[in-house]
Amino acid sequence: MLTDExxxxxxxxxxxxxxVCFSTIPRNMGPTGGNGGHGGSVYLEGVSDLAALxxxxxxxxxxxxxxIRGGEANREGRKGEDLILKxxxxxxxxxxxTNADQMEHDPQEGGTFQGVHEGGLPSKLSARKLGGGLHGGITEKEFEVTKVGERILIAKGGKGxxxxxxxxxxxxxxxxxxxxxxxxxxxxxxxxxxxxxxIGLIGLPNAGKSSLxxxxxKAGARVANYPFTTLEPNLGVYYPSAILKASDEEQKKATPIIIADIPGLIEGASxxxxxxxxxxxxxxxxxxxIHCVAADSVDISAGYKAxxxxxxxxxxxxxxKESYIFLTKSDLADAATLKKHMTALKRFKKPVLTVSIHNQEQLGEVKKLLDRMS
Ligand SMILES: Nc1nc2c(ncn2[C@@H]2O[C@H](COP(=O)(O)OP(=O)(O)OP(=O)(O)O)[C@@H](O)[C@H]2O)c(=O)[nH]1
Ligand SMILES: [Mg+2]
Structure with missing residues (x-):
């Protein structure tokens, strides 16, 4: 199972x-105790592996x-290693x-605690203030990691x-x-x-979402002729036709479309x-x-509405959200049935496309639609 929490x-x-120490050189008995090193901080780092949690x-x-504690001869202690959570x-x-009590004030600096959270909280969505104290009393923060390689400070190490x-x-x-x-x-x-x-692919179980x-x-999602084949979301990367025809340089700059296929929904899912x-x-x-509705459904409108x-x-x-209806597995219905289904689906006032994974022309139309979205 995908670990998503x-x-x-x-x-x-x-x-x-x-x-605390003093020089031992005769007649130079001055203090030579070094500063302690700062504690390591904890960072989040974005990776593309969906299963990283x-x-x-x-x-x-x-x-x-x-x-590390400060040394003699004014040697500064080593900084603690940072920890990176992917x-x-x-x-x-x-x-x-959870240690707001220890953070309430800085015993070393008479209440000011400079150097922590300089420049604000990076990439934060929100920070809730709960009373006064350290960092202006911020004790709750929200972050979102959105880019591969992006590092976000989550817990700042203590000052030496x-x-x-x-x-x-x-x-x-x-x-x-x-x-x-x-x-x-x-x-x-x-x-x-x-x-x-x-793009999100939704629909009843067995509608042909993963096949599409x-x-x-190149997602290679599991496909089978029974409901709930997909147990966790699948992601696929679609490269618009323009990207495939472009030069290597242009391809690097182009952004592909990420498509997510989620497990089938049924009435009562909520x-x-x-x-x-x-x-x-x-x-x-x-x-x-993109809402997939199978052409071999018994009651196409009821399935859609559910x-x-x-x-x-x-x-x-x-x-x-902007939505499209795909009448999938179109090869499984005859022309008259398809026509009836199209009429029924058009009542929902969304663009409808007929699709079969066995029909290259229809798949071509789907790709054209995706190309326009890129
Ligand atoms: N004839 C035909 N069969 C299809 C088509 N698309 C999918 N199928 C078949 O329909 C069955 C279900 O396909 P899936 O892609 O697993 O359906 P799903 O919507 O992902 O199903 P869940 O993961 O259970 O929600 C499989 O046996 C597929 O081979 C199609 O266009 N034509
Ligand atoms: Mg599936």
Whole structure:
């Protein structure tokens, strides 16, 4: 099964403590305690592998390394290693700070905590303020990873403490103090994958959605003559004809169309029947919905309405998206039946296309439609 939801506990590294020590060179007994290294931070990195959340099914705690304490001779402690969590693009993360109490104020700087979250929270969708304190009291944040290779800071490592060298002054040439280093941010985070696709294929089970995806892309989705063959979303990449004819250079610049095929929907899906409902979130962000209706259906209008009904129950915005109806498996119905079906479907005021995976001409029309969308 596609892992599309995980809950993780994420902790950035604690800052290393500053050092208290003095030079041993005779007559130069000044302070030489170095600063502690900053704690490692935790980042999210977008990857194209849809199944990347799978690695978080069992291990739930992810800690970046603590900073190393400061050394003698004013040597700064090493910074803790950052931790990179790879997540599929389309992953939304809601993170709640769990150590807000430790973060309330900076004991080292009298309440200011400069250097943390400089420049704001990257790629955040929203950040909720809960009272005062650190980071202006932001204790809940939402992120979305949308690009391959994109890195987003989720938990900032704690600052390293200053060593006693930093506290020397004319009034106190031999300070006996150093800072302990600050805790890193710690979050409980909910990860949820919402596939980013351009087109979503929906319809009753067995309507021929995966077969069509396979004709248009190299998805290689499982196809079989029974309902609920597709148990998890499939993604395929369609290359518009113009891209295929273009030069290598032009091809690199062109953006292909991502098509998502989700498990079949049935009436009552919104009440938990079948499989498809929970997967609708994966097509929430598509631009276009293609609704497949099989030409060998007994009652074509009822089947169409059942799926549309579930779509509206899930999300009115999803139902309002640009939609097309594909009358699939057209080779299984005779001309008179097809004509009747077309008349019935046209009442729903959406463009209708007749499709069979065994009819190259009809597949050509589908490709032309997709080409116009690219
Ligand atoms: N004759 C004919 N059969 C088709 C066509 N498209 C799909 N089929 C067959 O219909 C059956 C179901 O196809 P799938 O592509 O698995 O259907 P699906 O909509 O993905 O089904 P679920 O994953 O269960 O929702 C398979 O046996 C396909 O070979 C078509 O255009 N013509
Ligand atoms: Mg399928």
């Amino acid at each position: 995980v809950k993780l506990h994420i902790k950035a590294g604690h800052g290393g403590a500053g050092k 799978r690695q978080y099914r069992y291990k739930k705690d992810f800690f970046a390394e603590d900073g 997540v599929p693009i389309g992953t939304m993360v809601r993170a709640r700070l 403490g200053k060593g006693n060298f930093m506290f020397r002054s004319s009034r106190n040439p031999s300070p006996m103090i150093a800072q302990p280093g600050l805790p890193g941010e710690e979050f409980d985070a909910d990860f949820e994958l919402r596939i980013i696709a351009d 995806l396979n004709e248009l892309t 009440a938990g029947k079948g499989l498809g409902f929970k997967f609708l979130r994966h097509i929430e962000r598509t631009k276009v919905v 799926v549309r009904g579930e779509l509206s129950k899930y999300d009115k915005l999803l139902a309002a």
